Amino acid sequence: MSSTRFTFWVLILVVVIAGASQGMTIPLLAVMLEQQGVSSVSNGLNAAALYIGVLLISPWLEIPLRRIGYRSTILWGLLLVTIATVLIPLFSNLAVWFALRMLMGIGDSSLHYSSQMWVTKIAAPKRRGRDLSIYGLAYGIGFSxxxxxxxxxxxxxxxxxxxxxxxxxxxxLLLSRIRNEFPEAIQKAPAVKQQNRYATVFRLSWLALIPSFLYGYMETSLNGSFPVYALRTGLSIEWVSVILPSFVVGSIILQIPLGAWSDRIGRKRVMFGCALVGAIAFMLFPMSGENVWLMMLLLGIAGAAVGSFYSLGLAFATDILPASMVPTAGIVASMNFGVASILAPNVNGLLMQVWDPRSIFWLMGLLLVGFSVACLLFRTTSTSRETAAA
Structure with a gap:
C-alpha cells in the first residue's frame, strides 16, 4: 500500500472514532440532563454549545492548518475533545457542561476540517468523489x-x-503512524487581493457551499425537531428511535455509489437529481400519517438522496477552485453547517408553534427544490481555476 493510501485509511478510521464520539455524547448528555430534571429548553441550549464552538473556531482554522500542518491540527483537535470528555463526568454544573461542550465543538471542528482538507488534497481527481464519500460513510457509521x-x-x-x-x-496511536503534510501555499499577492480570498471563493463556488448548510439543517431538524413532531402527531417516542436511523442507513447505502457516479457524470448533475428526490421524499413524509413503515421508507429515500450532500459539495468545490483556496472553502462549509445546526431547531420550533408541525418537512422540501433550481442557474467556466489563481 502506498503512503498516500495508508494516510487515507488512517484518516478514515480516525473519522469513524470521531463520529462515534459525537453519536454517543449528544444523546448521552441529553439523557443525563433529563435525568437531572433539567428543562427541555435548557437541555437544547446546552446541546447548541457544540455548534457554537464550531462557529467560533471555524474562521480561524486555516491559520493552524497552514502553520503546523494537517496532522498537528488534527492532534490538537483530538486533544481538546479528549480533555472535554474526561472532565464532563467530574462536574454536574450546567454552565461547566456548556463550556466543555463548546470546547468539544472546537476540537471536533478542528479534527474534521483538517481531515477533510487532507483527504481532498491526497485524493486523485478521478476518484475524489468516491474517496470523500468513503469519508462521509465512515463518519455516518461511527455516528450511527x-x-x-x-x-x-x-x-x-x-x-x-x-x-x-x-x-x-x-x-x-493511528495518527502517530503517518507523516505530517501541509496545504498548498497561497501565491504572494497584494493585501487587497488576499483580503478578497473569501469573496473569490463565494463567487466561483457558491453552489458548492450550499450543500453543507442544507445537510446541517436537515440533520439537526431530524435529530432535534422530529421527536417533538412525533409527540405532537401522536407517535410514541419508542418509534422515534426506530424511525430516525433510517435516514442514516439510507445515506450509508448510497454514499459511495453516489460519489463514484459523480466522478463519472459530474457533481452538479448528481446533486441536482438527489435534491429533487430528497425534496419529494420530505414533501410526502407528512402524508404517511401513522404508517411507521412508510415513514421509514421515505426517510431512508431522503437519506440516500441527500445524506452525501456535504461530501459532494466539498468535492465540487475542490473541482472548481485552485488547490490553495480549497481550505478556505472548507472553512465556509464548516461555518454553514454550524449556522444551519443552530438555526434549524429555532425555525422548526417557531413553525410548529404558530403553524403546523408538518411544516418542518415542507420547508426542508422547499429548500431542496430551491437548491435544484440553483443547480440549473450555476455555470462554471474552464478558466475558473485560472481566474481564482490570478
Missing amino acids: LGPLGINLLPLGFWVPFASLTVLYVAAF
Missing part, C-alpha cells in the same frame, strides 16, 4: 454506532466516557 454507548450507562457513570477515551487513545 455511537448511541449504542448509552447502554453502558447502567454499568457506571464513568463507563461511557472511559470507553470514548480508549477510542481517542487508539486515534492518537
Whole structure:
C-alpha cells in the first residue's frame, strides 16, 4: 500500500472514532440532563454549545492548518475533545457542561476540517468523489454506532466516557503512524487581493457551499425537531428511535455509489437529481400519517438522496477552485453547517408553534427544490481555476 493510501485509511478510521464520539455524547448528555430534571429548553441550549464552538473556531482554522500542518491540527483537535470528555463526568454544573461542550465543538471542528482538507488534497481527481464519500460513510457509521454507548450507562457513570477515551487513545496511536503534510501555499499577492480570498471563493463556488448548510439543517431538524413532531402527531417516542436511523442507513447505502457516479457524470448533475428526490421524499413524509413503515421508507429515500450532500459539495468545490483556496472553502462549509445546526431547531420550533408541525418537512422540501433550481442557474467556466489563481 502506498503512503498516500495508508494516510487515507488512517484518516478514515480516525473519522469513524470521531463520529462515534459525537453519536454517543449528544444523546448521552441529553439523557443525563433529563435525568437531572433539567428543562427541555435548557437541555437544547446546552446541546447548541457544540455548534457554537464550531462557529467560533471555524474562521480561524486555516491559520493552524497552514502553520503546523494537517496532522498537528488534527492532534490538537483530538486533544481538546479528549480533555472535554474526561472532565464532563467530574462536574454536574450546567454552565461547566456548556463550556466543555463548546470546547468539544472546537476540537471536533478542528479534527474534521483538517481531515477533510487532507483527504481532498491526497485524493486523485478521478476518484475524489468516491474517496470523500468513503469519508462521509465512515463518519455516518461511527455516528450511527455511537448511541449504542448509552447502554453502558447502567454499568457506571464513568463507563461511557472511559470507553470514548480508549477510542481517542487508539486515534492518537493511528495518527502517530503517518507523516505530517501541509496545504498548498497561497501565491504572494497584494493585501487587497488576499483580503478578497473569501469573496473569490463565494463567487466561483457558491453552489458548492450550499450543500453543507442544507445537510446541517436537515440533520439537526431530524435529530432535534422530529421527536417533538412525533409527540405532537401522536407517535410514541419508542418509534422515534426506530424511525430516525433510517435516514442514516439510507445515506450509508448510497454514499459511495453516489460519489463514484459523480466522478463519472459530474457533481452538479448528481446533486441536482438527489435534491429533487430528497425534496419529494420530505414533501410526502407528512402524508404517511401513522404508517411507521412508510415513514421509514421515505426517510431512508431522503437519506440516500441527500445524506452525501456535504461530501459532494466539498468535492465540487475542490473541482472548481485552485488547490490553495480549497481550505478556505472548507472553512465556509464548516461555518454553514454550524449556522444551519443552530438555526434549524429555532425555525422548526417557531413553525410548529404558530403553524403546523408538518411544516418542518415542507420547508426542508422547499429548500431542496430551491437548491435544484440553483443547480440549473450555476455555470462554471474552464478558466475558473485560472481566474481564482490570478
